[in-house]
Amino acid sequence: MLELKDLHAEVEGEGIEILKGVNLTVTKGEIHAIMGPNGSGKSTLAKVVAGHPEYEVTKGDILFNGESILELDPDERAHAGVFLAFQYPVEVPGVTNNTLLRESYNTIAASRGREEMDPLEFDDYIREKLDLVEMNPDFLERSVNAGFSGGEKKRNEIFQMAVLQPTLSLLDETDSGLDIDALKIVSQGINKLHGDDDAVVLITHYQRLLNYIVPDQVHVMIGGRIVKTGGKELALELEERGYDWLESLATVNGEAK
Amino acid sequence: MSETKALESMIGEDYKYGFSTDVEYEDFPKGISEDVVRLISAKKNEPEWMTEFRLKAYRAWTEMEEPSWFNATYKKPKFDTLQYYSAPKNKPKLDSLDDVDPNIRETYEKLGIPLDEQKMLSGVAVDAVFDSVSIFTTFKEKLAEAGVIFCSISEAIKNHPELVKKYMGSVVPIRDNFYAALNSAVFSDGSFCYVPKDTICPMELSTYFRINNMNSGQFERTLIIAEENSHVSYLEGCTAPMYDENQLHAAVVELIALDDAEIKYSTIQNWYAGDEDGKGGIYNFVTKRGACRGKNSKISWTQLETGSAVTLKYPSVILQGDNSVGEFFSVAVTSKRQQADTGTKMIHIGKNTKSTIISKGISAGNSNNSYRGEVKISKKAENARNYSQCDSMLIGQTCGAHTFPYIESANPTGKVEHEATTSRVGEDQIFYLQQRGISEDDAISLIVNGFCKEVLKELPMEFAVEANKLLGIKLEGSVG
Numbered sequence: 001m002l003e004l005k006d007l008h009a010e011v012e013g014e015g016i017e018i019l020k021g022v023n024l025t026v027t028k029g030e031i032h033a034i035m036g037p038n039g040s041g042k043s044t045l046a047k048v049v050a051g052h053p054e055y056e057v058t059k060g061d062i063l064f065n066g067e068s069i070l071e072l073d074p075d076e077r078a079h080a081g082v083f084l085a086f087q088y089p090v091e092v093p094g095v096t097n098n099t100l101l102r103e104s105y106n107t108i109a110a111s112r113g114r115e116e117m118d119p120l121e122f123d124d125y126i127r128e129k130l131d132l133v134e135m136n137p138d139f140l141e142r143s144v145n146a147g148f149s150g151g152e153k154k155r156n157e158i159f160q161m162a163v164l165q166p167t168l169s170l171l172d173e174t175d176s177g178l179d180i181d182a183l184k185i186v187s188q189g190i191n192k193l194h195g196d197d198d199a200v201v202l203i204t205h206y207q208r209l210l211n212y213i214v215p216d217q218v219h220v221m222i223g224g225r226i227v228k229t230g231g232k233e234l235a236l237e238l239e240e241r242g243y244d245w246l247e248s249l250a251t252v253n254g255e256a257k
Numbered sequence: 258m259s260e261t262k263a264l265e266s267m268i269g270e271d272y273k274y275g276f277s278t279d280v281e282y283e284d285f286p287k288g289i290s291e292d293v294v295r296l297i298s299a300k301k302n303e304p305e306w307m308t309e310f311r312l313k314a315y316r317a318w319t320e321m322e323e324p325s326w327f328n329a330t331y332k333k334p335k336f337d338t339l340q341y342y343s344a345p346k347n348k349p350k351l352d353s354l355d356d357v358d359p360n361i362r363e364t365y366e367k368l369g370i371p372l373d374e375q376k377m378l379s380g381v382a383v384d385a386v387f388d389s390v391s392i393f394t395t396f397k398e399k400l401a402e403a404g405v406i407f408c409s410i411s412e413a414i415k416n417h418p419e420l421v422k423k424y425m426g427s428v429v430p431i432r433d434n435f436y437a438a439l440n441s442a443v444f445s446d447g448s449f450c451y452v453p454k455d456t457i458c459p460m461e462l463s464t465y466f467r468i469n470n471m472n473s474g475q476f477e478r479t480l481i482i483a484e485e486n487s488h489v490s491y492l493e494g495c496t497a498p499m500y501d502e503n504q505l506h507a508a509v510v511e512l513i514a515l516d517d518a519e520i521k522y523s524t525i526q527n528w529y530a531g532d533e534d535g536k537g538g539i540y541n542f543v544t545k546r547g548a549c550r551g552k553n554s555k556i557s558w559t560q561l562e563t564g565s566a567v568t569l570k571y572p573s574v575i576l577q578g579d580n581s582v583g584e585f586f587s588v589a590v591t592s593k594r595q596q597a598d599t600g601t602k603m604i605h606i607g608k609n610t611k612s613t614i615i616s617k618g619i620s621a622g623n624s625n626n627s628y629r630g631e632v633k634i635s636k637k638a639e640n641a642r643n644y645s646q647c648d649s650m651l652i653g654q655t656c657g658a659h660t661f662p663y664i665e666s667a668n669p670t671g672k673v674e675h676e677a678t679t680s681r682v683g684e685d686q687i688f689y690l691q692q693r694g695i696s697e698d699d700a701i702s703l704i705v706n707g708f709c710k711e712v713l714k715e716l717p718m719e720f721a722v723e724a725n726k727l728l729g730i731k732l733e734g735s736v737g
């Protein structure tokens with residue numbers, strides 16, 4: 001489903017390289033976790049896959065369902081099925097959650113040749129999804145993320161994922177900021193949404209999340225590269241030992257180029 | 258990739274009203290003098306008192322200085338080579354649509370304003386003003402049944418002289434300012450509306466202004482009178498062809514609301530704004546003022562200002578009657594090299610008078626957008642209240658936004674509240690929406706519409722959709 005090939009990316013116009021050759025293959029039906037120290041490039045990786053204009057891909061490729069998506073605009077990638085739950089969801093004052101989601105849903109539906117929904121149909125549909133993440137319907141009429149608490153923003157991201165039904169979900173630290181109960185609810189929601197036809201990439205700092213959402217693979221990112229890959233037990237090992245023992249891996253195959 | 262897309266839309270859809278119409282014009286001398294003023298009056302077969310009004314204004318104007326206190330720089334209009342009157346040959350004004358010059362009719366069709374009543378938005382009566390003359394007014398009969406007079410100002414001077422005499426110049430005196438004086442001397446046409454006592458005007462009234470002639474200025478005059486306990490909603494729309502030269506538009510609008518009357522005046526201004534380098538475009542120097550003469554009266558100005566190279570415009574309300582209410586809701590959008598200095602004045606004179614100001618300025622490109630608002634509470638205005646909110650939104654790094662609030666209170670019981678914010682449409686906001694499948698242009702449009710929501714909801718229903726579209730087109734490709 002997703003294949004990153006020696007992906008290099010730098011900050012547009014500034015020549016600061018952040019991704020230094022990422023290789024990653026995610027297959028349909030899988031869940032992957034990416035862990036790694038602060039500033040190692042995890043969020044950047046997610047944004048580059050989603051097409052953020054701030055970063056320029058200088059080398060390598062991103063294949064989605066076998067085709068390169070480098071030339072696609074972010075909205076076109078979303079149409080193709082890519083969804084990013086942001087580490088820092090953005091506020092859009094004056095635009096209600098409901099308005100945004102209906103517009104999003106219909107635009108994506110239209111691009112896939114599916115029927116659009118009228119406001120009434122959409123209302124029924126969206127309420128089902130609210131239940132999935134146990135979100136208060138009042139949030140529908142509030143401006144997108146404006147004045148939401150940190151945890152509410154994160155839950156709102158997963159709510160949007162539920163509504164838009166992407167095939168590849170990149171969840172960037174969705175667990176950070178959620179309280180204990182919320183973490184459980186949101187994790188269950190994600191598990192319910194995940195099936196054989198889609199894939200999930202979780203970016204997280206905490207092994208705890210992986211107790212709820214069990215990954216097929218865990219990757220460690222350091223210095224803009226994936227330096228180690230393992231099963232879910234790798235997360236436990238990281239919890240115990242930290243990242244120090246892996247730093248050497250990062251530099252060994254690192255600055256060579 | 259987004260850059261080329263942005264570019265395409267800039268070249269493409271940009272200003273779709275920029276075409277001009279081929280019509281034959283009456284000959285009229287250029288420049289201005291007492292003779293020219295007399296000639297205008299004569300062309301229109303005006304009564305003596307009207308000619309005198311014009312001459313007085315002209316003499317006052319010759320003694321006045323062109324103002325320069327606002328936050329805009331531009332090449333001054335050349336008053337001595339301007340053409341002050343421009344009328345298509347094919348008139349006079351007619352009662353049957355069949356007699357309207359087909360070219361002009363087609364122009365309005367193209368602008369989306371069919372003059373054919375069957376094709377029109379139901380519930381909206383239109384007065385179509387082409388350069389200096391009113392071409393056609395629709396639904397006259399239907400309005401007459403309700404007792405509402407809606408016609409061109411020229412007709413009103415002929416048919417309702419007592420009303421015009423009584424009210425014209427009573428809100429904006431001829432010496433009020435440089436452009437108002439000039440307008441009073443040379444005004445060509447415009448709309449007149451009178452709503453009698455205890456009457457709710459049965460439909461939206463609207464005037465559609467079109468400047469076509471390249472060398473002429475447009476000086477219209479609008480006068481709206483709402484008698485006791487009456488209600489009227491009025492909308493004006495404006496467009497002009499694209500020319501390399503600047504054209505002057507200097508209108509005067511006067512509103513009078515008597516006891517318990519309400520006037521709602523909305524504007525969708527989309528004059529040609531000039532090109533990328535600031536060449537061409539309309540100078541929009543307009544004096545708009547309403548007087549809440551009666552107790553419990555109310556005047557609301559709602560404006561969506563998107564066009565013009567330079568806009569200087571401060572729709573104001575004089576709150577004379579006790580308990581009267583003044584409102585100003587404004588969205589001013591500037592892009593490219595547009596300059597807008599706009600705002601309002603609320604003058605509180607009566608007791609318990611209340612005013613609300615909500616101003617949203619959006620600047621993109623290399624434009625400059627200023628809000629200038631004055632709230633004045635006079636000695637006698639017990640318990641006057643004002644609430645002002647001025648928000649600016651910046652798109653890109655090369656535009657400017659400024660807020661100049663002036664508050665003057667001579668009565669200690671007065672309450673004035675002022676809030677102001679400035680925000681920037683960020684790459685992150687656009688990316689967030691794009692990640693949700695929404696195109697870049699639609700994302701900007703969503704963000705901007707969200708920002709202006711409080712104002713847009715004040716527009717009459719029939720025009721709200723139009724307004725949303727206009728905002729979208731206007732800002733297409735402004736981030737790139």
Ligand SMILES: Nc1ncnc2c1ncn2[C@@H]1O[C@H](COP(=O)(O)OP(=O)(O)OP(=O)(O)O)[C@@H](O)[C@H]1O
Pocket residue numbers: 011016018036037038039040041042043044045054087
């Ligand atoms: N636009 C930018 N300009 C300059 N530096 C940037 C930019 N974007 C990211 N970086 C840098 O790239 C590095 C990776 O950032 P990124 O946000 O991807 O880290 P992360 O792995 O998600 O960290 P965290 O765990 O703290 O969320 C950081 O050092 C960051 O400062």
Ligand SMILES: [Mg+2]
Pocket residue numbers: 042043044087172173
């Ligand atoms: Mg991060």
